[in-house]
Amino acid sequence: MSHVPAELKFLKSHEWVRAEGGGRYTVGISDHAQAALGDLVYVELPAEGEEVSQGAACAVVESVKAASDVYAPLSGKVVAVNAALADAPEAINADPYGTGWLFVVETAEAAQLDALLAAADYAATLEA
Amino acid sequence: MTRTTPLNALHRARGARMVDFGGWDMPLTYGSQIDEHHLVRRDAGMFDVSHMTVVDLHGSATRAFLRRLLANSIDKLKVPGKALYACMLNAEGGVIDDLIVYFIAEDRFRVVVNAATRDKDLAWITTQAQPFAVAVEERPELSMIAVQGPNARARFAGLLPTEAAAAVLALGRFAATEVAGVQLGLHRSGPLFVARTGYTGEDGFEVIVPEADAVALWEALERAGVGPAGLGARDTLRLEAGMALYGQDMDETVSPLEAGLAWTVAFDAGRDFNGRAALEAQKTAGVQRRMIGLVLDEKGVLRHGQPVHTASGIGTILSGGFSPTLGRSIALARVPSGELGQVEVDIRGRRLPVRAVDYPFVREGQPQPGVLG
Numbered sequence: 341m342s343h344v345p346a347e348l349k350f351l352k353s354h355e356w357v358r359a360e361g362g363g364r365y366t367v368g369i370s371d372h373a374q375a376a377l378g379d380l381v382y383v384e385l386p387a388e389g390e391e392v393s394q395g396a397a398c399a400v401v402e403s404v405k406a407a408s409d410v411y412a413p414l415s416g417k418v419v420a421v422n423a424a425l426a427d428a429p430e431a432i433n434a435d436p437y438g439t440g441w442l443f444v445v446e447t448a449e450a451a452q453l454d455a456l457l458a459a460a461d462y463a464a465t466l467e468a
Numbered sequence: 469m470t471r472t473t474p475l476n477a478l479h480r481a482r483g484a485r486m487v488d489f490g491g492w493d494m495p496l497t498y499g500s501q502i503d504e505h506h507l508v509r510r511d512a513g514m515f516d517v518s519h520m521t522v523v524d525l526h527g528s529a530t531r532a533f534l535r536r537l538l539a540n541s542i543d544k545l546k547v548p549g550k551a552l553y554a555c556m557l558n559a560e561g562g563v564i565d566d567l568i569v570y571f572i573a574e575d576r577f578r579v580v581v582n583a584a585t586r587d588k589d590l591a592w593i594t595t596q597a598q599p600f601a602v603a604v605e606e607r608p609e610l611s612m613i614a615v616q617g618p619n620a621r622a623r624f625a626g627l628l629p630t631e632a633a634a635a636v637l638a639l640g641r642f643a644a645t646e647v648a649g650v651q652l653g654l655h656r657s658g659p660l661f662v663a664r665t666g667y668t669g670e671d672g673f674e675v676i677v678p679e680a681d682a683v684a685l686w687e688a689l690e691r692a693g694v695g696p697a698g699l700g701a702r703d704t705l706r707l708e709a710g711m712a713l714y715g716q717d718m719d720e721t722v723s724p725l726e727a728g729l730a731w732t733v734a735f736d737a738g739r740d741f742n743g744r745a746a747l748e749a750q751k752t753a754g755v756q757r758r759m760i761g762l763v764l765d766e767k768g769v770l771r772h773g774q775p776v777h778t779a780s781g782i783g784t785i786l787s788g789g790f791s792p793t794l795g796r797s798i799a800l801a802r803v804p805s806g807e808l809g810q811v812e813v814d815i816r817g818r819r820l821p822v823r824a825v826d827y828p829f830v831r832e833g834q835p836q837p838g839v840l841g
Contacts, residue, residue, distance in 0.1 A: 375485070378485075378496075378700065379497075379502040381502075381769065381790045382767045382768065382769070402767075402768070404502070404700060404769075404789060407769065407816065433500065
């Protein structure tokens, strides 16, 4: 049973979003995703300042098993990236919702959140 | 229908993520395959390899049969207990499977072949054995646990009474012996066949036990401090050790000369083995393809199927992956024979430079000269 924190929103493609306030949202991949991928070895993150579009691939996580695209859950500007992952990608496996965060996006388009899944709905997709 | 080993419930109880491997439900990892890899390189880890196929061969002409069946020379095994790594070839010189053969007595040899090729191998061996009147006896009631790592032999020997422990610790590399049943906790086991062989590049034993003893042996090894390791770690360990995986690095369309396995072929005088004529023709004409080792120094992972660009033409990655010991990606690739030039690999649309190196990439836990660049 994978962990799905109730306060987060999700994409069906296993990205999570946490509202930080001030139009800023932290993005990562879910516990289900990290377990399915296995040990992560490399991460390619967007650059700070880069514009990302909801639904478009904007990062790559590479595990022993496969490389997997990460899709932007919201459109906006990347204002922070988790540089520590370059030397310790395993943080994503160990703590996917905490120290395994990928990047922070700043957006004015809060309405885009409505397109995301609530935690319970995302958890339901995992049971299917 | 998926098959299970006697350790299946135990793997699941230990939290293993399971996968189908050749029709068997096997543990991929118990948590982190990279941690399991390091455990084997640094200490001792164990693998359930009960899915592999154990076949005993009986008959006064068994040695003569193996002279024909195997591309390597069975006559290298002069002392009972010695083992040999060899390939079985078809008439075209293609590899049917790779295996280890153990000389037990003049009229008894044991062969361990791959799980995924069981049906094909048994049919082939049985047909080939007929003219020699050799009895072919599969031993599905035997399980196997591979204990590997610098401390593996000591941990296993520690389970045995003094004399038996001394006997297994006295085994040279690629030698085997049988020890009488031992007390494993509350359980008394049947005889154990102990071979100083493995598929990790580390020292250790592969222990063949009656299936009723598999759980007791595993749990006894756990109590002795040996950790579990799954198929994920098994694959990264064998790749670092430069060991081939049948079905990926070679198959029936590939001769051992093209698979970096020429060292396992013995062209001894007067021995006509299956595929010999085809290999000799290949040598005369010049071997068209060869196996090389590759290292990618930058971010990224080399994977099966990626195109490899060389000065002599385009090849392909066979086995690729991340090497936990080296901290970067390595691969075995088949490329056209001839000049390599600057080699590049096509990874998801980008051409990245890679270095061609000799393999094994890692030996006794250490990167080999030239591998880290």
